[in-house]
Amino acid sequence: MRQPALTSTSSFQALESHAADAKNWQMRQLFADDAQRFPKLTVDAAGLFLDYSKNRLDATTIGLLLDLARERGVERQRDAMLSGEKINLTEHRAVLHTALRMPRGKALTVDGQDIAHDVHAVLDQIKAFTDRVRSGAWLGHTGKPITDVVNIGIGGSDLGPKMAVLALRSYAHPRLKMHFVSNVDGHDMDAALAQVHPETTLFIIASKTFVTAETMLNAGTARNWFLQSAKEEDLARHFVAVSTNTEAVKAFGIDPANMFPFWDWVGGRYSVWSAIGLAVALAVGFGYFSDFLGGAHAMDEHFREAPLEQNMPVLLAMVGFWNRQFLNAGSLSIAPYHQDLSRFPAYLQQLDMESNGKRVTRGGAEVDTPTCPVVWGECGTNAQHAYFQLLHQGTDVTPIDFIAALRATHDLAGHHDSLLANCFAQSEAFMTGKTAAEVRADLTAQKLSETEIDELVPHKTFPGNRPSNTILMDQLTPSTLGALIALYEHKTFVQGVIWDVNSFDQWGVELGKVLAKNIHAELTGDIKPERHDSSTNGLIIMAKAAQHI
Ligand code: F6P
Numbered sequence: 001m002r003q004p005a006l007t008s009t010s011s012f013q014a015l016e017s018h019a020a021d022a023k024n025w026q027m028r029q030l031f032a033d034d035a036q037r038f039p040k041l042t043v044d045a046a047g048l049f050l051d052y053s054k055n056r057l058d059a060t061t062i063g064l065l066l067d068l069a070r071e072r073g074v075e076r077q078r079d080a081m082l083s084g085e086k087i088n089l090t091e092h093r094a095v096l097h098t099a100l101r102m103p104r105g106k107a108l109t110v111d112g113q114d115i116a117h118d119v120h121a122v123l124d125q126i127k128a129f130t131d132r133v134r135s136g137a138w139l140g141h142t143g144k145p146i147t148d149v150v151n152i153g154i155g156g157s158d159l160g161p162k163m164a165v166l167a168l169r170s171y172a173h174p175r176l177k178m179h180f181v182s183n184v185d186g187h188d189m190d191a192a193l194a195q196v197h198p199e200t201t202l203f204i205i206a207s208k209t210f211v212t213a214e215t216m217l218n219a220g221t222a223r224n225w226f227l228q229s230a231k232e233e234d235l236a237r238h239f240v241a242v243s244t245n246t247e248a249v250k251a252f253g254i255d256p257a258n259m260f261p262f263w264d265w266v267g268g269r270y271s272v273w274s275a276i277g278l279a280v281a282l283a284v285g286f287g288y289f290s291d292f293l294g295g296a297h298a299m300d301e302h303f304r305e306a307p308l309e310q311n312m313p314v315l316l317a318m319v320g321f322w323n324r325q326f327l328n329a330g331s332l333s334i335a336p337y338h339q340d341l342s343r344f345p346a347y348l349q350q351l352d353m354e355s356n357g358k359r360v361t362r363g364g365a366e367v368d369t370p371t372c373p374v375v376w377g378e379c380g381t382n383a384q385h386a387y388f389q390l391l392h393q394g395t396d397v398t399p400i401d402f403i404a405a406l407r408a409t410h411d412l413a414g415h416h417d418s419l420l421a422n423c424f425a426q427s428e429a430f431m432t433g434k435t436a437a438e439v440r441a442d443l444t445a446q447k448l449s450e451t452e453i454d455e456l457v458p459h460k461t462f463p464g465n466r467p468s469n470t471i472l473m474d475q476l477t478p479s480t481l482g483a484l485i486a487l488y489e490h491k492t493f494v495q496g497v498i499w500d501v502n503s504f505d506q507w508g509v510e511l512g513k514v515l516a517k518n519i520h521a522e523l524t525g526d527i528k529p530e531r532h533d534s535s536t537n538g539l540i541i542m543a544k545a546a547q548h549i
Pocket of ligand 1: 153154155156157206207208209210211212215268269354506509
C-alpha cells in the first residue's frame with residue numbers, strides 16, 4: 001500500500017508541535033519531577049532490559065510516537081513480514097530471517113513450500129557436520145583432526161559470524177581456532193594463511209550469491225595455497241561452501257555434499273541465523289547455536305505479541321526516530337561495555353545503514369525527512385579515552401546505546417564492578433552534565449583565584465541533556481546475544497516502516513562494484529586510463545607506475 005509522505009501525516013504533525021516544546025526540556029528536571037520515571041520508561045523482554053528514560057521525552061511523547069507507528073502500519077507490516085509476504089518489493093522477495101529461528105515442529109508455508117521443514121533439514125546437516133569436526137571424527141587429508149577454520153566471506157557473510165564467534169568466545173571449542181578473511185586486500189588472507197597449516201585447516205566459503213568479487217578472489221587464493229601441498233581430491237576434506245547458488249559452488253570445485261544451502265528470502269545482513277552461521281556452530285557447538293537461535297526467537301515472539309507500549313524493538317526504534325528527527329541527531333554511537341562485543345558496532349553498521357541508508361520511499365518518491373543516522377562505536381571503557389570528549393562537550397548531540405551484562409563471563413576479581421561503574425557514570429554524565437554554577441562551586445572549594453575560575457568555568461562546563469539508552473542482560477550468553485541481535489533487527493525494520501523505505505535491498509553498493517571492474521581492467525591491461533575525470537585517471541596512472549618499479 002502506498003504511504004502518504006511522512007510529514008503530511010496527522011501523527012507526525014502532532015509530534016512536530018509537541019517537539020517544539022520538548023526541545024526546551026531538561027532531562028535533569030524530568031527526573032526531578034517524576035520519581036517513577038525509571039520504572040515508567042523501562043521494559044523487559046527475552047532476557048534483555050531496556051532503559052530509555054535518559055532521553056528528552058516523556059510519556060506523552062511516547063504516546064505520540066506510538067500513534068505514528070500505528071498510522072504508518074507498523075503492526076500490519078510486521079505481520080506481513082512474519083507471514084512471508086514479499087515485502088522486499090524491488091527484489092520481489094519475502095523477508096524471513098525470523099523463520100530461521102523457529103522451533104522445530106512449527107510450519108510456515110511460502111509459495112507452497114514448507115520452509116520451516118527446509119530450515120530444520122539444513123540445521124540437521126549443520127549439526128551432523130559440526131559434531132564431526134568438533135569431536136575430531138572429521139579428518140584432514142593426512143588423517144589429522146581440524147584445528148583451524150577460515151571463514152571466507154564479506155558483508156553479511158562475514159560480519160555476523162565474526163561478531164558472534166568473538167562474542168561467544170567463552171563457549172568456544174578449545175581445539176578450534178577461528179579465522180575470518182573478508183577483505184580483497186591480500187594482507188588479510190596473507191595474515192590468516194600465516195597462522196594455519198593445510199593439513200589441519202577447514203575453509204568455509206560463505207557467499208549467498210557465490211559471485212561476490214572479494215570472496216571469489218580470496219577463495220581462489222585459498223584453494224591455490226592448499227593445492228601447493230595437496231591434491232584436487234583432498235579438497236573435499238578441507239573446503240565447504242555456504243550459499244544459495246549450487247551451480248557456482250560446483251563450478252568452484254566444491255562437492256555439493258559439502259554445501260550448506262540457504263534461500264533468497266534471507267538477506268545477507270540477516271543471515272547469521274542461516275548456514276552462514278556455520279562458523280559460529282563450529283566454534284560453540286550445535287547446542288549453543290540452538291540457544292542463540294532460541295534467544296532470537298524469544299525476541300521475535302515478543303515483537304509479534306507485545307502491545308506497542310511494551311514492545312522493546314518498537315520503543316527502541318521510535319526513541320531513535322525521535323532523536324533523529326527532532327534532535328537532528330545525524331549519528332548513533334554504540335557503546336558495548338563488554339569487550340566480547342567488540343565487533344557489535346561494526347555488525348550494526350551493516351544491519352542499520354545498509355537497510356535504512358535510503359533516500360527514496362518504497363513507491364520511489366524522495367523521502368521528506370532524514371533517514372538512517374550514521375552508526376558507529378567502540379567498546380567502553382576504551383571509547384571514553386578516545387572520543388567521548390566530543391560526545392560530552394562537542395557541538396553535535398549524539399545519542400548513545402550503552403550495552404552491558406550485569407555479570408561477567410570471566411572470574412577475574414575487581415574488573416566487572418569497575419566496568420559497570422563506568423558505564424552507568426557515563427549515561428549519568430551525559431544526562432546531567434555539569435552547570436557553570438556547579439563548576440564554579442568546585443573550583444572555589446579548591447581555592448582557585450576568581451580570575452582562574454572565570455577562565456576555567458566555560459571549559460569545565462558540560463551541557464548535559466544528551467540522550468542515551470541502556471540495554472542490560474544478566475550475562476552475555478548465546479541466548480542473550482541472539483535476543484540482542486534480533487532486537488536491533490526489528491528496530492531497523494520498524495524505522496524502515498516509519499520512513500517507508502525498503503529496508504531489504506542495497507542497490508547503493510552496486511555502482512562502485514561496476515566501476516572497480518573497469519578500473520581493474522585498466523590497472524592490469526594495456527587500456528590507457530583516459531576515460532575518467534583527471535583525478536581518477538591520475539590515480540590509476542600513479543598505481544600503474546608504482547607497480548612497474
Ligand atoms: O555488496 C553488499 C552485499 O551484497 C551485502 O549485502 C552482502 O552481505 C555482501 O555483499 C556479501 O554478499 P554474498 O554473501 O553474496 O557474497
